[in-house]
Amino acid sequence: MIDRYRYLVESGADPAEWSYAWRSALNRGGFQAVDLLMEEIVETGRCVGCAACVTICPVDVCEYRTERPVDRHPEACVLCVLCAEVCPVLRPADKDLHEMLDLRPPAIDEGFGPYGYGVYARSTDPDWVARAQDGGLVSALVIHGLETNALAGAVLGDVKPEQRQIGRHILATTREEVLGAAGSRYTYSPNTLALLDAMRLDVSPIAVVGVPCQVDGVRFQQNSSIPLSLANWYRDNIALVIGLLCSEAFTHESIAKLGEMIDVEPERIENINIKGKVVVRLNDGEIRTASLKRYQEFARPACLYCLDYGAENADISAGGIGMDNWTLTLVRTEAGHRALQTAIDDGWVESRPLEDEPRGMFLFDMLAASKKKNRPLPALMPTLPERETLGWLNPKTFYTKGPGAPAAIEDETP
Numbered sequence: 001m002i003d004r005y006r007y008l009v010e011s012g013a014d015p016a017e018w019s020y021a022w023r024s025a026l027n028r029g030g031f032q033a034v035d036l037l038m039e040e041i042v043e044t045g046r047c048v049g050c051a052a053c054v055t056i057c058p059v060d061v062c063e064y065r066t067e068r069p070v071d072r073h074p075e076a077c078v079l080c081v082l083c084a085e086v087c088p089v090l091r092p093a094d095k096d097l098h099e100m101l102d103l104r105p106p107a108i109d110e111g112f113g114p115y116g117y118g119v120y121a122r123s124t125d126p127d128w129v130a131r132a133q134d135g136g137l138v139s140a141l142v143i144h145g146l147e148t149n150a151l152a153g154a155v156l157g158d159v160k161p162e163q164r165q166i167g168r169h170i171l172a173t174t175r176e177e178v179l180g181a182a183g184s185r186y187t188y189s190p191n192t193l194a195l196l197d198a199m200r201l202d203v204s205p206i207a208v209v210g211v212p213c214q215v216d217g218v219r220f221q222q223n224s225s226i227p228l229s230l231a232n233w234y235r236d237n238i239a240l241v242i243g244l245l246c247s248e249a250f251t252h253e254s255i256a257k258l259g260e261m262i263d264v265e266p267e268r269i270e271n272i273n274i275k276g277k278v279v280v281r282l283n284d285g286e287i288r289t290a291s292l293k294r295y296q297e298f299a300r301p302a303c304l305y306c307l308d309y310g311a312e313n314a315d316i317s318a319g320g321i322g323m324d325n326w327t328l329t330l331v332r333t334e335a336g337h338r339a340l341q342t343a344i345d346d347g348w349v350e351s352r353p354l355e356d357e358p359r360g361m362f363l364f365d366m367l368a369a370s371k372k373k374n375r376p377l378p379a380l381m382p383t384l385p386e387r388e389t390l391g392w393l394n395p396k397t398f399y400t401k402g403p404g405a406p407a408a409i410e411d412e413t414p
């Protein structure tokens with residue numbers, strides 16, 4: 001079966017056909033989709049850790065450990081294929097995904113996903129802005145949703161009190177919990193594991209906040225053509241998906257390395273913000289900076305298997321480029337527009353035009369394009385062991401300066 005999948009991938013078959021390979025194999029019997037995921041995505045080091053396969057499984061075959069699913073109970077598998085269906089690395093999104101999203105007109109697509117309009121936005125509460133990563137728009141939208149009963153909970157990334165740069169998931173239902181989770185951790189945070197808490201406790205409707213790979217996993221879950229109860233629950237009860245722009249996430253080891261680069265104990269790092277350089281706030285308020293180019297050597301190797309900078313399938317995409325202490329905000333869907341507009345109407349959020357700082361969209365365009373530059377679909381990329389052999393794990397440069405870059409054209413001038 002896996003040979004058949006790889007044959008389709010490598011023979012240049014239409015990627016929309018790839019998923020038929022495992023569906024038809026299942027119909028013939030004797031094949032477990034989870035084996036395909038393990039052999040093709042996890043054991044090859046292609047897994048980005050989005051947890052979609054873990055949170056969709058009706059019988060908990062996989063556990064989530066160190067940014068990966070582990071198939072602890074394969075004997076329980078009921079052959080539903082959902083885990084393979086929702087993996088954003090195994091195949092691209094279905095062509096009908098955008099129909100499900102209810103895009104906000106004019107649905108402009110300039111190469112980083114369709115959107116209706118963009119603004120700089122921020123919370124009108126200066127205390128929230130101070131606690132947040134940029135303008136606090138994400139926290140303000142979630143709290144506004146909770147306190148106006150548009151939301152009953154939100155799947156977020158929380159902070160581990162003992163290690164403030166390592167994230168964990170939380171199902172937040174109160175203002176305090178949302179503000180406690182504000183700010184960005186640049187290591188990978190398994191936010192979407194909290195979907196299981198929401199479903200088991202039947203907390204609905206909910207918002208999901210996550211990086212683009214998590215947004216895609218959620219969208220594949222909601223758009224699945226396999227009508228099992230978990231997929232249905234996600235489709236019916238996730239009311240708002242807020243995606244964070246993402247160039248890359250970093251390994252846990254990167255925090256110690258960053259400490260060495262700025263000459264402080266890593267425990268003293270209170271917040272990291274990336275603004276062309278790495279801006280580090282220490283626990284006494286002191287700010288130190290480090291070279292982003294050097295820090296990027298510690299980007300997660302798995303982030304190579306990702307072409308999405310702008311959270312192209314979110315309701316709202318939020319980032320920190322352009323104007324300091326404001327959140328660059330793209331509204332992609334009607335659900336995103338409702339959430340932002342009601343928060344503005346109620347005085348919780350203020351906005352200003354993107355033209356006030358044109359550099360924001362200039363950077364968006366550039367960073368989104370550079371993430372796709374020269375890259376084939378993830379399933380066509382080399383495995384992690386192959387990249388180890390090549391001696392090039394940096395996801396930022398593999399396809400620009402590394403072994404995946406196009407060969408330089410010989411200068412033929414005499």
Ligand SMILES: Cc1cc2nc3c(=O)[nH]c(=O)nc-3n(C[C@H](O)[C@H](O)[C@H](O)COP(=O)(O)OP(=O)(O)OC[C@H]3O[C@@H](n4cnc5c(N)ncnc54)[C@H](O)[C@@H]3O)c2cc1C
Pocket residue numbers: 131132133134135136137138139140155156157158167181182183184185186187188189191209210211244245246247248249250318319320321327328
């Ligand atoms: C790994 C990572 C990489 C990013 N890269 C870029 C980039 O290249 N360019 C850019 O413009 N913006 C990037 N961002 C987004 C930026 O850091 C802010 O999250 C965004 O501007 C929203 O700011 P805010 O003040 O509105 O959010 P806040 O109100 O501070 O809320 C932030 C939310 O992010 C969630 N969160 C925190 N850490 C994580 C995590 N590791 N994974 C998932 N969710 C998390 C929290 O649940 C919180 O609700 C990145 C964010 C992350 C987490």
Ligand code: SF4
Pocket residue numbers: 032033034056057058059060061062076077078079080081082083084
């Ligand atoms: S039960 Fe379904 S989702 Fe779970 S491992 Fe088996 S095929 Fe995958």
Ligand code: SF4
Pocket residue numbers: 037041042046047048049050051052053054068069086087088089090217
């Ligand atoms: S990328 Fe996501 S869905 Fe695919 S195997 Fe990894 S955790 Fe599972």
Ligand code: SF4
Pocket residue numbers: 048188211212213214246247248249300302303305306307308
């Ligand atoms: S770069 Fe892609 S895979 Fe890596 S954390 Fe960001 S969205 Fe996920």
